[in-house]
Structures are given as structure tokens and as C-alpha cells.
Amino acid sequence: MADELKRRLVHASGAGLVALYLLAAHFDLGLTWARFQALMIVLALGAIALEVLRLQVGLEWWIYDKLTREYEADQFAGYGYYMVSMTFAVLVFPEPLALAGMLMLAIGDPLSGLVSDNTLKRVKHPKTLATMLVVSTLLALPFFLEAPQVAVAAAIGATIADGIKVQLGDFILDDNLTIPIYAGVLGYLALEFVPL
Numbered sequence: 001m002a003d004e005l006k007r008r009l010v011h012a013s014g015a016g017l018v019a020l021y022l023l024a025a026h027f028d029l030g031l032t033w034a035r036f037q038a039l040m041i042v043l044a045l046g047a048i049a050l051e052v053l054r055l056q057v058g059l060e061w062w063i064y065d066k067l068t069r070e071y072e073a074d075q076f077a078g079y080g081y082y083m084v085s086m087t088f089a090v091l092v093f094p095e096p097l098a099l100a101g102m103l104m105l106a107i108g109d110p111l112s113g114l115v116s117d118n119t120l121k122r123v124k125h126p127k128t129l130a131t132m133l134v135v136s137t138l139l140a141l142p143f144f145l146e147a148p149q150v151a152v153a154a155a156i157g158a159t160i161a162d163g164i165k166v167q168l169g170d171f172i173l174d175d176n177l178t179i180p181i182y183a184g185v186l187g188y189l190a191l192e193f194v195p196l
Contacts, residue, residue, distance in 0.1 A: 008113060014082065014106035017043075018099050037090050044087035051080045081177035089180035096143035097154060097187045101180030103139040104158040109179055111135050112162055124163040133159040136183070149194045154187030 017040070024031030031039075053059040055074070068077045086105065089098040112132035117125055136155035144151040161178035 008110035011110045040087040044083040047083040078176045081174045093184035100140035101183040104136040105179040108136045129163045150190045153190030154183040157182035157186030
């Protein structure tokens, strides 16, 4: 349980990337969106490199024992998907959607995990789905005060990604990869096609 709490806290620390960008923008510290995108690319490439070293070379740091799950021992770990999906969102979606999706992954996902029964069902319990939907909507609303339908649509995307397990053969699509992407796609569709 202690390791699970540590994983959730590390997960939530990704919100610091959003805070870094917003604070830098507020205080005009020179971290433009293009520079933030470049930073995210560097972080994602770093995570991929660490995973290659771990899986192909056998690099074993004590932190891997604490922060990766047993099933990730011989496959790409969740933190790698986490950084790749956040970077994808930052590169593909408009700034507010990308930032909201990052927060949904960093904060919404571990909070929904706290209320989850941790069983491997195809669809999570309604309480878990409701938690993810409410938390994700609240995280997105500050970015879309004039278009709340976008916040709700993005939250629905994040909830689908978090709550419905997609399995392709033996491979289970990690929600660390899908949450910001589903949120961005549904949010973008609402932004473009759903009137106020």
C-alpha cells in the first residue's frame, strides 16, 4: 500500500509541469508554448531512453522497484506512457486542452484510483467513473469558463479512457497513454462543433 501511495503522489507531481508553464506565463519568464513543447519532448525522450535502458540493457535502479508495478517488469512502464501522452497532447491540441488533459492524467487518474475497487473489470465501477468525470470537469473548467461544454466533453473523454479497459490480444492499452488524448479529441470536437 505504501508503494501504491508513492506511485499516486509521483503521478500527481505531473501537475507541476502545468503549474510551471502557467506560472512562467503569468510572470512573463520566457517559457513560451513552443519552449514548453520542446521541454516536453526532452522529458518524453528521456523517459523512453530510461525504459530502453531498463528493458534492453537491464538497468535496475531501486526507484523502479518502488514506482513500477509487477506486470511492468518486462514491458514499457506506465510513467513512459504518461510522458509520451502528455507530450503528444502538448504538440497536437490547443494549449488549454493540452493543459487540462495533463491535469486530468496527473490528478484525476490517481484520485479515481483511490475510490476504485482495483479489480480488472472491463468497465470500472460507477463510483469510480463519476469521480473521474467530476474531478476532470473541475480541472478543465478554469480553462473553459466561456465554453463549459468543452470542459465537460474533455472530462467525458478522460473518463472513458480511465474507465473502460481496451485490450488488444494480450496487450492492455494503458490509461496513462489514453487519458490526455481522449480528453483532447472530445474537447476539440466540442470546441469546434458544439455551440454554447
